[in-house]
Amino acid sequence: MTQFIIRRTFYALISLFILSVTIFAIVRLTGDPVTMLAEPGARAEDLDRLRAEWGLDRSWPVQYLTFAKNVFTGDLGKSFNYQMPVSTLYFQRLPASLQLALAATFISFIIGIPAGLISAVKVNSAWDNAGKVVALFGLAVPGFWLGLVMILIFSVWLGWLPTSGQGGILHLIMPSVALGWYFAASLLRLTRSSMLEVMRSEYIKLARLKGLPGYVVIAVHAFKNALIPVLTLAGINLVVMINAGVIIEVIFAWPGIGRLLYEGIFQRDFPLVQGVVIQAGIMIVLINLTIDILYAYIDPRIRLAK
Amino acid sequence: MTALLEVRDLQAHYVSFGGERVVKAVEGVSFTLEEGETLGVVGESGCGKTTTCQAIVNLLPPPGRIVGGSIAFAGEELTRKSQREMRHIRGAQIAMILQDPMASLNPLFSIYRQVSEPAYYHRALRGRGLRERVRELLNAVRIPSPAMRMREYPHQMSGGMRQRIVGAIALAGGPRLIIADEPTTNLDVTIQAQYLDLLKELQDKTGVAIIFITHNLGIVARMCDKLAVMYAGKIVEAGTVRELFNAPRHPYTKALLGSMPKLGSKEKLLAIPGHPPDLATLPPGCAFHPRCPEALPTCATAEPPEIQVIGSWSARCWRAEPQEISATDATTDSAKDIHAAAAVGD
Ligand SMILES: Nc1ncnc2c1ncn2[C@@H]1O[C@H](COP(=O)(O)OP(=O)(O)O)[C@@H](O)[C@H]1O
Ligand code: SF4
Ligand SMILES: [Mg+2]
Numbered sequence: 001m002t003q004f005i006i007r008r009t010f011y012a013l014i015s016l017f018i019l020s021v022t023i024f025a026i027v028r029l030t031g032d033p034v035t036m037l038a039e040p041g042a043r044a045e046d047l048d049r050l051r052a053e054w055g056l057d058r059s060w061p062v063q064y065l066t067f068a069k070n071v072f073t074g075d076l077g078k079s080f081n082y083q084m085p086v087s088t089l090y091f092q093r094l095p096a097s098l099q100l101a102l103a104a105t106f107i108s109f110i111i112g113i114p115a116g117l118i119s120a121v122k123v124n125s126a127w128d129n130a131g132k133v134v135a136l137f138g139l140a141v142p143g144f145w146l147g148l149v150m151i152l153i154f155s156v157w158l159g160w161l162p163t164s165g166q167g168g169i170l171h172l173i174m175p176s177v178a179l180g181w182y183f184a185a186s187l188l189r190l191t192r193s194s195m196l197e198v199m200r201s202e203y204i205k206l207a208r209l210k211g212l213p214g215y216v217v218i219a220v221h222a223f224k225n226a227l228i229p230v231l232t233l234a235g236i237n238l239v240v241m242i243n244a245g246v247i248i249e250v251i252f253a254w255p256g257i258g259r260l261l262y263e264g265i266f267q268r269d270f271p272l273v274q275g276v277v278i279q280a281g282i283m284i285v286l287i288n289l290t291i292d293i294l295y296a297y298i299d300p301r302i303r304l305a306k
Numbered sequence: 307m308t309a310l311l312e313v314r315d316l317q318a319h320y321v322s323f324g325g326e327r328v329v330k331a332v333e334g335v336s337f338t339l340e341e342g343e344t345l346g347v348v349g350e351s352g353c354g355k356t357t358t359c360q361a362i363v364n365l366l367p368p369p370g371r372i373v374g375g376s377i378a379f380a381g382e383e384l385t386r387k388s389q390r391e392m393r394h395i396r397g398a399q400i401a402m403i404l405q406d407p408m409a410s411l412n413p414l415f416s417i418y419r420q421v422s423e424p425a426y427y428h429r430a431l432r433g434r435g436l437r438e439r440v441r442e443l444l445n446a447v448r449i450p451s452p453a454m455r456m457r458e459y460p461h462q463m464s465g466g467m468r469q470r471i472v473g474a475i476a477l478a479g480g481p482r483l484i485i486a487d488e489p490t491t492n493l494d495v496t497i498q499a500q501y502l503d504l505l506k507e508l509q510d511k512t513g514v515a516i517i518f519i520t521h522n523l524g525i526v527a528r529m530c531d532k533l534a535v536m537y538a539g540k541i542v543e544a545g546t547v548r549e550l551f552n553a554p555r556h557p558y559t560k561a562l563l564g565s566m567p568k569l570g571s572k573e574k575l576l577a578i579p580g581h582p583p584d585l586a587t588l589p590p591g592c593a594f595h596p597r598c599p600e601a602l603p604t605c606a607t608a609e610p611p612e613i614q615v616i617g618s619w620s621a622r623c624w625r626a627e628p629q630e631i632s633a634t635d636a637t638t639d640s641a642k643d644i645h646a647a648a649a650v651g652d
Contacts, residue, residue, distance in 0.1 A: 202409035208365055209404075210424050210475065211397030214389075224414050300459040301413060 004305070008292055012285040016278070020071065023277045024064050032056075033268035037080050054080060054270075071278055077271030079264070086275030089260060094242075096166055097256030100249070101241035103172050104180030108237065111184040113230065116191025120226075121218060123196060131188060138185020144247045147178035151251075164253035175252040179245050183237045190233050194226040201225075228295065235291040236284070243280035308381045310482060310515050311339040311362070316375035318354075318361040329585045331357040331370070333539035338618070339532075341482065344509065344516045346526035346547065348562060349536035350582050355519045358536075359485045363400055364392045380482065398428035401476035403486040407468035407493075411460035417444075417471055418456035424479035443474040446508060466497035470504065477508065485517045490525070502529060523566045527551065532618075535559045538583055538593035545619030555613075555621040557600045592624070600625055 034047050034056070051057045055066060070077060076086040111134075119131035154174065155163040162171050198204060199222055207221045242257060249258035257276060264272035296302040318332040331354040339345050347355050360366045362377055364384060377384040379399065384392070396402075401424070404410045411420060421440045425431045431439050444452030447470040460468055469489065476484050486505070490498040506529060509516060518529055526533055526547060533551075534544040535558060543556035554560045561578045580597035583589055589596060595605040602624055613626040 202404055202406055203412040205365075206402075206404055206410045206472070206475070207412070207423075209363060209396055209402040210427070211393045211395070211479070212423060212427060213393065221412055221415070225412070299414060300416075301461045304459065304462065 004296070004302070005289070005293070008289055012289065016281050016285060019281045020068060020274075020278055021064070023274050024060075024067060027268070027270045027273050028060065030265070030268055033080055033270055036268045056270075067274065076275030076279060079269055079272040079275075081263075081267050081269045081272065086271050087279070089272065090257065090276060090279050093255060093257045093260050096254060097242045097245065097249070097258065099166075099172065100175055100179060100245060100254060100256055101238055103176035104183065104241050104245075105234065105238050107176055107180035108183035108187050109234070111180075112187025113191050115184075116188040116230075117195060117218075117223070119188070119192040120195030120199065128192075131192065135185045135188045135192075138181055138188070141181070143178045143181050144251055146181055147174060147248055147251045150174045150178065164251075166255055175245075175248050175254055178251075179241055179248045183241065186237070187230065187233060191226065191230050194229050195222060198222045198225045224298065228298065231294060231298075232291055235287045239280070239284045239287045243276070243283065308378070309338045310341045310343075310380060311337075312376075312378040313337050313358075313362070314376045314378075316358065316361060316377060317373045318357050318366060318370060319373050320357075320370045322369050327586050330539050330588065331585055332361060334375070335536075335539075335541055336375075337534055337541060337544060339483070339515050339517065342509070342513045342515055343532065344518060344530045346530035346533045347517060347519045347536060348521065348523060348526060348533065350578075351521075352582055352585070353536045354539040354585070355536055356487055359402065359487055359517065359519065362485065363396050363402065364389070365396070394428070397424040397481070398479040399481055400483045400485065401479060401481040403472055403476050403484060403489045405488045405491050407465055407472050408460065410472050411468055413460055415459075416456065417458055417460070417463070420460075421456065421471065421474050421478055424475060428479040439478070440474075443478055444471070446477065446511075447471065447474045447504060449474070466493060466501065469493055469497075469501055473501075473505065473508070477512065477514075480512075481514060483515045483517070485519075487519045488521065489518075491521070505529070523551075523562060535562065538588060539585055540593070540622060542594070542623070543621040545615065545617075549615075549619045555615055555619075555626040556623045557598050557625070558594050559621075561599075592622075 033054075034050050038047055038050060048057070055063060058066075067077065074087070076090070078084065079086055079089060082089060115131050115134060119128040122128055150161075151163050151174065154161040161174055165171060199218075204217060204222055207217045212221070243261075245254075245256060246258035246262050248254065249256045250262055253259075257280075261273065261276045263269070264276060292302075314336050316332055316335040317330070320329040320331055321327070322329075333354075335354070335358055337345065347358070349355055357366065357370065360370070361372050362379075362384070364372070364387065366372070372385055375385070379395065384395065387395070411417075418437075418440055421443055422431075422436050425436060425439045429439075440456055441452045444456060449455050449467060449470060455463075460471075463471065472489075489505075490501055493501060502525060505516070508514070516529075518525070520526060530547050532545070533547050534541045535550070535556065536542065537558050543550060543554065543559045550559055551563065554563055558578075565578060578597065583593055583596070589606075590609075591607045592598065592601070592605045592610050595601045598605065605624055608624075610622050610624045610626075612620050612622050614620050614628060615626060616629040619629075
């Protein structure tokens with residue numbers, strides 16, 4: 001088990017390294033941030049002075065090493081635009097994104113998992129067909145479109161819900177449905193296919209042959225096995241939602257990380273973009289590690305392996 | 307006294323494409339099994355053996371359905387029971403052992419949990435009584451240090467041990483009938499032999515009746531009292547193991563005996579030329595006629611009736627004839643033959 005965790009951590013570090021190099025190079029391909037951030041009509045010397053101040057006059061390898069060294073010491077750099085440490089900005093925005101992502105995860109769970117279960121247990125029935133339509137709709141209809149339609153109906157016409165911003169539970173409803181929508185559909189599909197596969201297995205046949213009550217066969221023997229892939233997807237979904245709810249956050253003026261990233265990209269705020277992406281990468285890695293450990297908890301084949 | 311299991315004219319079909327394709331997997335199967343008896347069922351793959359078993363416990367995979375006949379278990383008609391009522395029969399009265407021991411055990415639950423379930427649900431055992439029962443069962447199937455082993459998981463056991471655990475699960479509810487569907491196919495030879503001995507021993511102890519489905523006539527000679535030979539959804543010959551081994555009447559039984567592998571050999575009984583027919587498009591007349599070395603002209607047009615050879619010995623063949631009552635002394639040679647057959651495997 002310890003060895004398993006050490007191995008996973010090692011792989012995680014490698015993926016973070018690749019991610020950091022990639023994002024470092026990509027932001028630098030978007031252009032010169034100085035022209036974006038300096039006042040119009042600034043003199044060439046002033047621009048050079050800014051470049052020197054931000055370290056952009058040095059070679060890429062030197063810049064990367066500085067960036068990497070700082071990340072290791074927990075310093076994600078300082079935003080050009082805000083003149084504040086990126087991690088401060090990130091953690092300022094995190095609660096808003098986390099709130100939205102958790103609400104969206106909750107919505108995707110209460111729709112996706114039961115619907116997937118029913119579809120699988122009543123395969124090819126009207127229930128299953130309804131589930132298929134929901135899944136198709138969920139995957140085909142983009143969340144931002146759904147968001148706009150909801151704003152139109154519930155805010156503009158009916159006036160029931162606030163259009164934007166963060167506040168009480170009413171503010172949370174539309175953005176979390178818009179964000180969780182796609183993930184509900186993907187969870188539905190995965191739960192269904194995973195359950196169907198498990199239900200065909202010999203051990204489910206044997207569970208029935210033992211004369212166990214139907215709910216024990218489905219909810220205990222089958223569901224626990226079917227949950228393994230669903231759990232991975234749910235964990236990854238959560239991280240993706242926290243860090244990449246960009247469009248939804250912009251539409252609903254939600255003051256989260258997605259919108260921070262969006263601003264950073266538009267202003268060529270290199271440290272901000274790099275920092276947010278690396279922070280997201282670290283979170284994905286941590287969540288994956290947590291999921292692996294959870295797996296081990298569910299699955300004795302992993303838990304008891306040397 | 308009523309028989310333990312009496313199956314009459316059982317028909318089970320798989321109907322698909324809105325009724326266009328009908329696979330007549332079981333078409334008029336009848337047999338009787340007494341308390342404590344062992345019936346062997348042999349036949350090539352796809353002749354309806356598994357479907358027959360699944361029909362008995364009323365767990366046919368969709369689109370399978372029982373379309374006719376009756377199944378009386380200890381005098382109770384099973385075909386009219388609801389799934390809820392059947393639940394109290396499955397595992398409690400009729401248990402089943404499946405072919406693949408690794409796949410039959412749930413990887414996420416402990417051996418204790420899996421062995422204890424039938425006793426928990428059917429015998430209302432709880433707590434210490436349940437633990438004691440599981441320990442006894444594991445002991446009975448010769449799992450070493452059962453108190454420790456029952457806390458382990460399937461992946462920690464060898465193939466032979468897993469198969470024995472599946473056996474313990476079958477016994478856990480205290481059934482009167484165990485249906486074993488090719489239970490040793492995936493085991494290696496020595497383990498196979500040990501497993502068969504164990505089953506026999508457990509049967510002697512508990513008096514449970516067994517239906518033993520197998521490809522292997524060596525196993526039948528070793529384990530069974532009676533034998534039913536299936537072909538294309540029908541029992542084409544049935545009788546005591548003695549009768550059928552000594553003087554088979556049906557050309558298909560003769561062919562199977564002719565291609566008999568050694569006990570434990572992985573080789574399947576496929577030495578008979580040709581293939582079994584597609585059960586959705588059966589040939590007219592006797593289903594075996596395209597492959598039958600003794601076919602008569604009538605065989606291609608008219609289906610042979612079931613001929614009673616003598617006693618409970620029957621055959622579905624135009625060539626089969628009732629036997630004269632005086633010929634009972636045949637049994638003395640047949641005993642010799644069975645020993646010869648069983649010896650092949652040892
Ligand atoms: N789920 C199913 N759907 C459709 N046909 C099936 C199904 N299961 C079995 N069959 C068909 O029923 C016939 C008998 O199969 P089976 O009872 O498994 O035979 P055996 O156990 O003797 O090998 C075969 O022709 C097989 O193709
Ligand atoms: S009925 Fe005819 S074809 Fe069928 S087994 Fe007998 S002899 Fe052969
Ligand atoms: Mg079979």
